[in-house]
Amino acid sequence: MRKTDTHPGEWRWEEDGVTITRTIAWSGPGCHSQCGLLVYSKDNRVLKVEGDPATPYSEGRLCLRCLALPKVVHHPDRLTRPLKRVGQRGEGKWEQITWDEAYGLIIEKTRKIQAQYGPESIAVMMGTGRNIWHIGAKLAYTGFGTPNVCMLFSGLSCYAPRLRVMPITQGFFCVADCSQMFPDRFDNPAWKVPECVLVWGNNPLVSNPDSFMGWWLVECMKRGSKLIVVDPRRTWLATKAETWLQIRPGTDAALALAMINVIIEEGLYDKEFVEKWTFGFDKLRERARQYTPDKVEKITWIPKEKIIEAARFYANSKPAAIQWGVGFEQANSGISSILALQALWGITGNLDVPGGNIINKPTTFREIPPPLWGRQELSSELKKKRIGGKEYPLVPMAQPDILIDAMLTGKPYPIKMAWIQSSNPIACMGADSKKTLQALEAMDFVVVADLFMTPTAMAAADLILPVSSALERDAIRAECYETAWWGPIRTVNKVVQVGECKSDEEIILELGKRLNPEGFPWKNVEEMLDFLLQATGKSFKELREQGAPRYFPFEYRKYEKGLLRADGKPGFETENGKFLLSVPYFEKIGLDGLPYFDEPPESPFSTPELAKEYPLVLTTGARHWGLFSSEQRQIPELREIHPNPITEIHPETAEKYGIKDGDWIWIENMRGKCKQIAKVTASIDKRVVHAQHGWWFPEKPGPAPSLFGVFESNINLLVPYGQQGPSGYCAPYRCGICRIRKVQEE
Amino acid sequence: MTRYGLLIDYEFCTGCHTCEMACKQENDFGVGKTGIKVNEIGPMQTGPDKWALDYVPVPTDLCDLCSKRVSEGKKPSCVMHCQAGVMKYAPVNELVKFMELKAKTVIFAPR
Ligand code: SF4
Ligand code: SF4
Ligand code: SF4
Numbered sequence: 001m002r003k004t005d006t007h008p009g010e011w012r013w014e015e016d017g018v019t020i021t022r023t024i025a026w027s028g029p030g031c032h033s034q035c036g037l038l039v040y041s042k043d044n045r046v047l048k049v050e051g052d053p054a055t056p057y058s059e060g061r062l063c064l065r066c067l068a069l070p071k072v073v074h075h076p077d078r079l080t081r082p083l084k085r086v087g088q089r090g091e092g093k094w095e096q097i098t099w100d101e102a103y104g105l106i107i108e109k110t111r112k113i114q115a116q117y118g119p120e121s122i123a124v125m126m127g128t129g130r131n132i133w134h135i136g137a138k139l140a141y142t143g144f145g146t147p148n149v150c151m152l153f154s155g156l157s158c159y160a161p162r163l164r165v166m167p168i169t170q171g172f173f174c175v176a177d178c179s180q181m182f183p184d185r186f187d188n189p190a191w192k193v194p195e196c197v198l199v200w201g202n203n204p205l206v207s208n209p210d211s212f213m214g215w216w217l218v219e220c221m222k223r224g225s226k227l228i229v230v231d232p233r234r235t236w237l238a239t240k241a242e243t244w245l246q247i248r249p250g251t252d253a254a255l256a257l258a259m260i261n262v263i264i265e266e267g268l269y270d271k272e273f274v275e276k277w278t279f280g281f282d283k284l285r286e287r288a289r290q291y292t293p294d295k296v297e298k299i300t301w302i303p304k305e306k307i308i309e310a311a312r313f314y315a316n317s318k319p320a321a322i323q324w325g326v327g328f329e330q331a332n333s334g335i336s337s338i339l340a341l342q343a344l345w346g347i348t349g350n351l352d353v354p355g356g357n358i359i360n361k362p363t364t365f366r367e368i369p370p371p372l373w374g375r376q377e378l379s380s381e382l383k384k385k386r387i388g389g390k391e392y393p394l395v396p397m398a399q400p401d402i403l404i405d406a407m408l409t410g411k412p413y414p415i416k417m418a419w420i421q422s423s424n425p426i427a428c429m430g431a432d433s434k435k436t437l438q439a440l441e442a443m444d445f446v447v448v449a450d451l452f453m454t455p456t457a458m459a460a461a462d463l464i465l466p467v468s469s470a471l472e473r474d475a476i477r478a479e480c481y482e483t484a485w486w487g488p489i490r491t492v493n494k495v496v497q498v499g500e501c502k503s504d505e506e507i508i509l510e511l512g513k514r515l516n517p518e519g520f521p522w523k524n525v526e527e528m529l530d531f532l533l534q535a536t537g538k539s540f541k542e543l544r545e546q547g548a549p550r551y552f553p554f555e556y557r558k559y560e561k562g563l564l565r566a567d568g569k570p571g572f573e574t575e576n577g578k579f580l581l582s583v584p585y586f587e588k589i590g591l592d593g594l595p596y597f598d599e600p601p602e603s604p605f606s607t608p609e610l611a612k613e614y615p616l617v618l619t620t621g622a623r624h625w626g627l628f629s630s631e632q633r634q635i636p637e638l639r640e641i642h643p644n645p646i647t648e649i650h651p652e653t654a655e656k657y658g659i660k661d662g663d664w665i666w667i668e669n670m671r672g673k674c675k676q677i678a679k680v681t682a683s684i685d686k687r688v689v690h691a692q693h694g695w696w697f698p699e700k701p702g703p704a705p706s707l708f709g710v711f712e713s714n715i716n717l718l719v720p721y722g723q724q725g726p727s728g729y730c731a732p733y734r735c736g737i738c739r740i741r742k743v744q745e746e
Numbered sequence: 747m748t749r750y751g752l753l754i755d756y757e758f759c760t761g762c763h764t765c766e767m768a769c770k771q772e773n774d775f776g777v778g779k780t781g782i783k784v785n786e787i788g789p790m791q792t793g794p795d796k797w798a799l800d801y802v803p804v805p806t807d808l809c810d811l812c813s814k815r816v817s818e819g820k821k822p823s824c825v826m827h828c829q830a831g832v833m834k835y836a837p838v839n840e841l842v843k844f845m846e847l848k849a850k851t852v853i854f855a856p857r
Binding site for chain 2: 048049050051059060061062063064067068070205206214215218219221222234235236239625626636637638640641681682683
């Protein structure tokens with residue numbers, strides 16, 4: 001018996017003079033997941049981190065990033081005191097100040113900017129994979145009083161589009177069913193092994209995306225699940241798949257429509273489900289007819305036989321699940337891909353059935369707290385001022401492409417202050433990295449809150465706040481993404497204190513109280529967490545005392561049982577109670593209510609002249625095993641696995657350009673260039689290259705112009721702003737064009 | 747003395763590097779040393795539309811089969827944390843029985 005197995009009902013205990021704390025890595029460094037941790041500590045030092053066997057979500061397993069957490073927590077480069085800029089921006093000259101001085105400076109600048117330009121001239125920007133989303137919004141709306149909160153991310157192109165669309169079309173979020181709703185997991189008798197899993201636009205083994213652990217899929221494969229994989233790269237999963245569809249990046253919507261077409265025209269859809277529960281089938285059928293396998297072969301570069309085979313296999317498998325990812329969202333047709341992929345589970349009746357795509361609505365409450373907490377407190381006048389609100393009514397946040405322009409031009413009104421928490425937009429996320437920096441440089445006041453000195457902090461910050469890691473904070477994993485990033489509600493438990501770091505919750509509460517005391521009435525973080533947890537009937541301490549997480553009962557086929565709608569009637573919580581294959585609300589706001597394919601704005605087909613000069617399709621952004629976005633570059637054990645940025649090139653293409661495996665190469669286009677190391681591999685199409693994202697080098701000089709080498713290998717230098725789809729969501733991060741050449745010794 | 751070993755079902759090893767990091771943490775090896783190393787084999791074309799890409803971790807001379815952990819009744823760290831759940835630790839003669847039932851498996855007896 002493992003010693004650690006004996007404490008499922010405790011959150012902290014002692015073993016041989018060592019303290020063991022049960023918690024999760026939520027968060028800093030970032031991750032979308034919530035694997036259970038047992039943290040061994042002594043005298044304010046983390047000794048090691050192990051998996052928690054009593055957490056069904058992770059069953060004691062951990063990936064390499066959590067196993068390297070002690071190296072992050074006690075890293076000598078951690079920021080440990082607030083730093084005020086004393087030299088020029090980017091010069092790297094800082095003065096250590098106290099938290100009181102830091103808050104004083106923020107209040108002084110905020111008041112001045114609010115008085116001169118209005119509260120809307122403050123923009124709050126956050127990253128992904130950190131527990132900041134609900135409280136960051138609260139700080140923006142209730143603290144600063146600005147409607148402008150977002151990620152500095154063209155088209156908000158990661159999960160935000162899906163999270164916006166799913167509540168409209170089906171009421172709640174949906175996820176592939178790999179038994180995660182049950183504490184006894186794969187043994188639960190109500191669960192079924194998916195006969196087919198369609199893996200689309202993600203490599204979940206590496207990315208563990210949106211709180212879906214890749215290894216759940218491997219457990220399904222061990223139990224007989226067969227795969228269809230849609231990916232431009234021949235990944236490990238692709239080699240194991242029944243059918244691998246090597247798609248031209250950015251054409252996912254066309255492929256999905258062709259599959260819908262085959263499924264409908266061959267009569268493979270679930271007629272009963274379609275008739276009883278869906279809206280807009282005939283319209284969808286008509287639209288899909290335009291996407292014949294012949295035509296879509298030319299668009300996607302996938303042989304039509306394979307498209308037909310995949311459509312039949314998905315439709316004939318019962319149950320079949322779709323595990324989708326950010327890949328298709330980082331294209332201008334992203335919203336259409338979302339509609340079309342949802343339609344696949346909608347017309348085949350794979351919705352909310354065991355082993356299909358399940359609706360993860362909690363039984364007793366909706367989201368904790370509501371998404372964009374505090375927004376209702378804004379005056380309607382300020383709500384109207386949201387950047388991009390007029391152009392893009394679908395986007396509830398500030399629309400970042402328009403925000404970037406506002407920062408640079410002062411139109412429609414000046415943006416003067418940037419609050420950047422847990423985000424490093426000039427290294428990752430931000431498109432056109434140099435433009436991103438220019439926009440930040442145009443601000444009167446920039447605050448960056450993070451764990452380490454990042455290129456963004458070095459380049460643009462006037463004030464830097466040191467943030468606690470996951471093991472240094474009390475928090476909850478419930479939040480607005482409780483249903484979107486599913487996992488059982490539980491507490492994050494503080495193990496150690498590093499320097500004077502504060503958690504995001506502490507920073508926002510303490511600052512919020514100074515900015516707007518009535519809006520932040522809680523004495524301390526625990527009181528604020530208790531408030532957030534009200535709907536669960538448990539306080540923070542009570543939840544923590546439970547030890548291992550507890551699961552709520554889960555029901556399949558909730559639409560039949562009246563468990564989805566507020567009025568208790570069967571059906572879906574949508575505008576007409578049906579699952580929407582065609583979306584009336586989209587039509588009302590001037591968008592197409594049906595999916596369609598739009599060619600990427602820069603491609604061999606849409607810009608043939610440009611493509612002569614930049615003949616290769618450039619896709620980016622596949623995740624690294626040991627690095628989350630731009631993080632962990634300073635952890636030696638993880639850099640040992642990922643020493644340098646890699647671009648994958650087909651052998652014939654490499655030969656054509658005189659490039660050998662391991663050469664440094666330039667990847668360049670109209671916007672900029674960066675250098676990475678060539679990996680010559682037959683796993684990618686001859687016409688496509690894939691370049692890694694998020695690269696900077698903490699070992700290189702920090703002060704400008706180096707900025708830790710952030711403009712040397714950063715693929716986002718080649719990615720545009722302003723080419724988002726018509727809804728304001730989804731931008732072509734993954735479907736640009738480029739040319740490559742060997743870096744010559746100079 | 748019974749000989750113990752590590753069985754790896756490399757049909758399902760995803761090459762995630764978790765075993766390497768688990769070992770490094772347990773033994774405080776740091777950069778450049780490891781008790782186990784993941785090897786990539788492929789991608790290699792094996793049929794008209796068939797490609798093989800396999801990962802096989804191999805223990806090194808630094809692997810002591812987690813003797814301290816095992817004496818405390820715990821699983822070896824790599825076995826416990828393995829993302830795909832493809833590692834087993836047991837006496838070699840028991841692992842062989844599993845191997846008879848399952849293709850694409852390998853047993854290492856590092857000591
Ligand atoms: S996926 Fe990895 S980094 Fe994320 S919580 Fe799980 S173990 Fe930690
Ligand atoms: S058994 Fe222990 S020592 Fe051997 S490789 Fe695994 S973790 Fe390292
Ligand atoms: S941890 Fe498991 S799945 Fe990952 S590389 Fe090692 S053996 Fe393979």
